[in-house]
Amino acid sequence: MSRPTVNDVARVANVSLSTVDRVLNGRDGVRKVTQERVRAAMAQLGFERDIMAANLSRQRIYNIHFVIPDGPNSFMRNLAAELETHARIARRDRTEITVTLVPPFDGRGLAAALRQARAAGADGVVMVATESAEVRQAVSELRAAEIQVVTLVSDLSASARGYFVGIDNVSAGRTAAGLLGRFCQGRAGRIAIVAGSMLVRDHVERRLGFEQVMHAEFSELGLLPPVEGGDEAARVDALLTNVLRENSDIVGVYNLGGGNHGLRAALDRIDVAARPRVVVHELTAQTRAALQDGVFDAVLQQDIHKEVASALVIMRNLIEAVPIDARTGLIHTEIFLRDNLP
Amino acid sequence: MSRPTVNDVARVANVSLSTVDRVLNGRDGVRKVTQERVRAAMAQLGFERDIMAANLSRQRIYNIHFVIPDGPNSFMRNLAAELETHARIARRDRTEITVTLVPPFDGRGLAAALRQARAAGADGVVMVATESAEVRQAVSELRAAEIQVVTLVSDLSASARGYFVGIDNVSAGRTAAGLLGRFCQGRAGRIAIVAGSMLVRDHVERRLGFEQVMHAEFSELGLLPPVEGGDEAARVDALLTNVLRENSDIVGVYNLGGGNHGLRAALDRIDVAARPRVVVHELTAQTRAALQDGVFDAVLQQDIHKEVASALVIMRNLIEAVPIDARTGLIHTEIFLRDNLP
């Protein structure tokens, strides 16, 4: 009827409770034969250790460190706020959340923070990754120390980390192209791409996906090479204004980075009828207004709340060595039109 | 340092453990003055009862019944499969999941199943709602019996249930219109709407949202009244074939219900150049293929896995009387183009 307990296992295996405990917790001093007998009994009964009772007994609290970029970036600030919320909720589940802010795009600083998390006795570390040799080194030290590592939003190139939680940026770029291509249907002309920096991984991936689809499906629309605005509104404004002046046949714009405010400023300055279709990332007060005013046509967005929640679930499962449902980490890129704004 | 326990509360309130227990669990025989003293101590310490220890002690298992429509509808079959998966995982959290299948679009059958869940001693019921007086009646009986009710995928009109988990179907309809309108840009003609049944709220709401946006933003495109195919492929095929024959100016089709297989069959029979733009719901093997072949242009999708997970979280919080984060139940409508298929 109800779940089998260690006592049931002991009875079936015909050993004492102590022996079951020794096997269950990997203590030594148990002959292989006996170990096998115990394991067989567990399998036969379908025994699963009651994690809650176990945690209660050993007074376990999960110590999870988040290491995220500091700075003016609105996305990261939202992330930090989100973590405050989760910290309160998580306490009920014996989970203590610690947040460390590091300078953005600074591999050395990030690596130092990772080492510090380890020194502070973290059970797991969730990080927004910056690509760097030092970071990869620090991560493998963490893993060597049996500390779980999950990357959030921005991944580390393969292998190193245990899991990644975030959107598929190649797919996001493809989505942008699919939408923009269809929105520009029937018009002849070219597409302008605005990026933040080709040094960050998400932007590279978005561009890749965007160009894949544009070439394959909408080859009648020409593609201008991306301009890099460093996610700064003023530079985006200047660059795009320049592009629009020098190319009179721009029918679509994709901004795969930040600085949307400047993008809108540039668009506002040209004739309404001549305005291109526009797809951008990140739903903010500004992009929302631009959608409503019909200046932007679609905004792609990732749900930070869900990302943090997923990261926590995955972290706990990693620590408890419970199998992880692959779908947990997959965050879908949300698409907002003026018609489905929340 | 660590969380305050009942013992701490007792010490601070200067009463015995028994008295704290009486207050905490609402047993009587405690003077109001003393009750207040205990509550004050709990507030002062920020005491929160350790739910895991409590559950361990009282041997609580959460008994959650899912009542979902039976039948050929692929969406509902996926739901059922999803529940199998969650049932295994949930057992680890002292949660027993029971699934009852009922005939689709049948208020009476649903109401009966709800009463049966109550008789079976459910702590909470998660249902895919069908609008009907009997259902509303059965739901209020459940609530009177302190059984929590959460609606999934399709809601009940206000008030009755405790929570709704699913996408915002009005918004989904609006999204469909926003996409289809933009996809049909430049073409003159009318839009056909295919529904399952106007007895289920999700279909009603999708239609509502769709027509809102169509009238407001794409009034140059005429709207045909919806045909109801009962989510059955054969009927959808027949109905749409008929609509297409009688109206030569169909430039777009929105299927807000099931039976996409029939829809595709009908479209396959007409000339490629004359085919309308198509937006449907539910990503399946068939709709995926239709996207890839360019027969469908967009598929709207709700993530059943996340919905079930959210429903379980909310259910537990309801039962434990823990405050619920409003965002937990909000499921974003995913949009798939051929370009971002997973």
Place this chain on the structure above:
DNA sequence: CCGTATTTGAGCAACGTACATCAAAAATTG
């Protein structure tokens, strides 16, 4: 076959809460 090393068993306290019982203290009533 004895001595030593290893393996196993038995028992207990703890984790934070629930719940029951009985006795003691306090409040209320007549």
Place this chain on the structure above:
DNA sequence: CAATTTTTGATGTACGTTGCTCAAATACGG
């Protein structure tokens, strides 16, 4: 103020697991 009722305290057991100690049983080497 005694009798009664109500409120409070003290104590014990339980939930399923951890982790400890100490003794008993068993295996192993010479």
